Amino acid sequence: MALQTLAIQLSYIDIVIKRNTSDLSHAESMQIPKEGGNCINWILGHILGSRNGFLQILGEGPALPAEKIELYKRGSNPLTDSEEALPLQNLLELFQSSHERMLLALQQTDPARLAEPAPFSPLDKPGETVGSLLAGLIFHEAYHAGQTGTLRHILGKKGV
Numbered sequence: 001m002a003l004q005t006l007a008i009q010l011s012y013i014d015i016v017i018k019r020n021t022s023d024l025s026h027a028e029s030m031q032i033p034k035e036g037g038n039c040i041n042w043i044l045g046h047i048l049g050s051r052n053g054f055l056q057i058l059g060e061g062p063a064l065p066a067e068k069i070e071l072y073k074r075g076s077n078p079l080t081d082s083e084e085a086l087p088l089q090n091l092l093e094l095f096q097s098s099h100e101r102m103l104l105a106l107q108q109t110d111p112a113r114l115a116e117p118a119p120f121s122p123l124d125k126p127g128e129t130v131g132s133l134l135a136g137l138i139f140h141e142a143y144h145a146g147q148t149g150t151l152r153h154i155l156g157k158k159g160v
Helices: 002-021 040-057 066-072 088-107 111-115 130-154
Strands: none
Touching (some): 002 088, 002 111
């Protein structure tokens, strides 16, 4: 049941991201809010970067190319160079591909694997398990997926 719950949560995140980015241009995805924070392009790249860890845990290859990791890392400089950033369309294709690979990997995962010790813990939690780490990574994605809705409004777009 836990693996199915993780898959359901990923599917909701997929819907939110698709709806919030469906009519955006690359230029719009690069707009940084006046109030501060990151642009939608950075948020999508950041989610993909964290998906690298999720996919690694499940024995899959990365979602975001290694040469772009630094641009989208937590604490990185604001992403302002449209030429340096991945084009929005590429990010959305990588997002969709990684979504499908994550769902397939979850389907193929033995439920007992969730109780195993995690290979890393972003919050340095003692006793972190694969299950708790995957749940935390999905929460992280949901947090950022919600930001795309707020940024959509800041861009002057209607809610979806």
